[in-house]
Amino acid sequence: MKNLRAVITAGVATLVAVGAFATSSAHADTLQDILARGKIRISVDPAVPPYSVMDESGNWTGPEFEVARKLAADWKLELELVPTSPSKRIPDLLTGRSDVVVSSLSITDERKKVVDFSKPYTVISVVVGGPKSETVTKLEDLIGKRVAVTLGSTNDADLTRLAPAGVEIVRFEDEATSITALSSGQASYYVTAPALLIAVNERNPAAQLEPKIVLKNNIVGVGVKKGEPALLEKLNAWVDAGMADGSLNAIYKAAFGLDLPPELTQAK
């Protein structure tokens, strides 16, 4: 995955470099443009459940959309949502199709070469899910328990690296088989994205899984085109304010049942 991502990022970088040069002179200051327009264009991918999805009735829902709506509301601007896709998120910025990206864009060194990021406003976490009735707070508590993970996934690699000896790791061919194992009771712990725990609970209400331990957090920021210090500064102030009054945490907690990690909520 990491290699693939690097290749994509590099590819995107070269592709859009030309485009960026072509449009950069036209927009000297995006923030001024936004304010003059009274409207902010935000790229969000509507196909990343549960972070941002289009539901059955055609509404865009999910925490990422909430964050985008909050940003527009806080800045008293009209919101124009620009539907995007994982590979188009950065090109959207560089070609000026949108002003900012709020679309599960985790902050990576490769991406930082191409775009700027605001302070992190949320995380995409990998968690150990377990039954509500059991008290498990650290990896050592898992010794002697059966933990399901999908064979060869990045979650597998993280768990294998971090889990102490004595944790029984069972690796299944794909997420679907892992979920089958969980819903049939063959394993009671599951290392995955918090969203998939909800999927297990839906299939087997008796499982009652909840996030127990956060294995890893990928921090996510608002993506901005490079060379927009005014916009970036305003975004950072907005993230700080959202963290200070707990509103960003509330969006995350409503979606995943977890608080944001303290390094985000207490960042200064």
Add this chain to the structure above:
Amino acid sequence: MTYTFDFAAGLAYWPLLLQGIWTTLRLTLFCTVFGILIGALCAVIRTGGPVWAQRLIGLYVEFIRNTPLLIQAYFLIFGVASLGVRLPILVGATIALTINIGAYTTEIVRAGIESIHKGQLEAAQCLGLGRVQTYLHVVIRPALERVYPALASQYVLLMLASSTLSSVGVAELFGMASRIQSDTFRNFEVFVLLGILYLVLAVTVRAGFSLLGLMLFPRRRKLGTPL
């Protein structure tokens, strides 16, 4: 071709491979012993037991031989677990594989039993051998000896088929190799290595069967000819 081969990357994970080989071999050994026991018993019943028992075993053999092993394993590991009986995964997989190979063995041994000439049974009767003695010395042993090569092939196939069980969470050789390749991205090397390992394992299992055959069947050892 700009690909640089790096077999060392896969070999560096040798403890994992060794664990996988051990699991595969243990699985094969256990299933071989119990498979032959189940197979021989069922074959005897199927050729000479009461009619209802013959029918029952016929059903078992047909059902198992005409459904995929993977479905049988899924059923035992996930299906039965939904009812509340939670077998450990390796145990569930071993049972599935034993039941599966038992059905194949039944058919092979049955063919062996049916190949025993009626005259042999009459001779046994004339010699005053009891029913159990007749079965043990005149029927089963020569029958097994006759179908021994077919049995050996079936058990090598069993060892190879155990590779599908990685998808139900058994950490056997193939499952370990999948982990290694997702760690190293060395697909070509890991799977070539895996192929070689399975080949060596198959040859080993076959050699084991040949040796066992020489031990079990003195006729073959002494005369060197098949029955």
